[in-house]
Amino acid sequence: MSSRARIIPDPPPTFPPVPLWVSKLGSADAADDATFFAGAALAAIHPIARHDHPLGLLWRHRLSLANAAVLARQGGRTEDEARLRDHWYLRRDTDDPGPGGRILKAWRYLGERAAMAPDDWIITLSRQFELSCNHALADVVTAAAKLAAGQGSAVAAAAEIAAMSMRLVPASEPLALWLADVVLAHRLKWPMAVPLIASQLRRADLRAAGKIGRPDEAWLAACALAYARAAAAAAELYADLVRRANRLLQIAPKLRGRDADRMVLILLMEDAQAAGAGENASDRSARRLFERLVALGAVRELTGRPSFRLYGL
DSSP states (O other): OOOOOOOOOOOOOOOOOOOHHHHTOOOGGGGGGHHHHHHHHHHHHHHHHHOOOTHHHHHHHHHHHHHHHHHHHHTTOOOOHHHHHHHHHSSOTTSOOHHHHHHHHHHHHHTSGGGGOGGGHHHHHHHHTTOOOOHHHHHHHHHHHHHHTOOSOHHHHHHHHHHHHHHHOTTOHHHHHHHHHHHHHHHTTOSSOOOOGGGTSOHHHHHHHTTSSSOOHHHHHHHHHHHHHHHHHHHHHHHHHHHHHHHHHHHGGGOOOTTHHHHHHHHHHOSOEEOOOOSSOOHHHHHHHHHHHHHTTSSEESSOOSSSOEEEO
């Protein structure tokens, strides 16, 4: 009897790292060269954002989680990344993920291909951010679509739509940040947006931008520095995920579970996975598979608990 055919993904591509002088950026002294730093950092993640390897989905999910945790904290909530991950992956599909989980839902959607369609923004964003479909939201969405289709500086376009959103829809800071990232992605011709700016932009700068008639130099510099730091961190995250993915792919041919190949692909695409029954495997078989992967150093158990565990790269 012949052995079953194995379906194991190709190793993820590697790309040059962000220059050290960008990755160490953190001083306010860099404000005069903010757009230069942003350009260098965004150029480093440009090939990652455009590549179609499955690891790009995991990369975006991890960035979504980091951005959502920052926004939850700014909104006065107590969820960190670990708690947001728990609530998301251990809930039933019909469960309300809660306020923090709804933020995570919006940012996971930001990293999906469907989020790039301007025609859907007014309905989708009104639902994601619990906003009325009024003239203010319509005006912001119309402006975002126009900026997305325009030419010129991607960072300047992102800064402009964020300031306009804060001026017209001041009750929703997340909306302004979501639109900034999606407009940036359109200007850079990325197939999907990359969650970036919410993790690095100061809330005070965002609020101040909404009080200004149009983006000024200080606001543009604040956005550029935020994108420089966020893109540098995103590049470092991708490099770490590549190392972890390659370890998993080295071990993958040794796995013998019926759902092993499918699980390897899921681990390359999803932030976390519970050890549950699969298409061809029982709960017990799935647990044994994950326990072996942890023992071999291919995946991590992400909760530290003896039960209700989650696994991921």
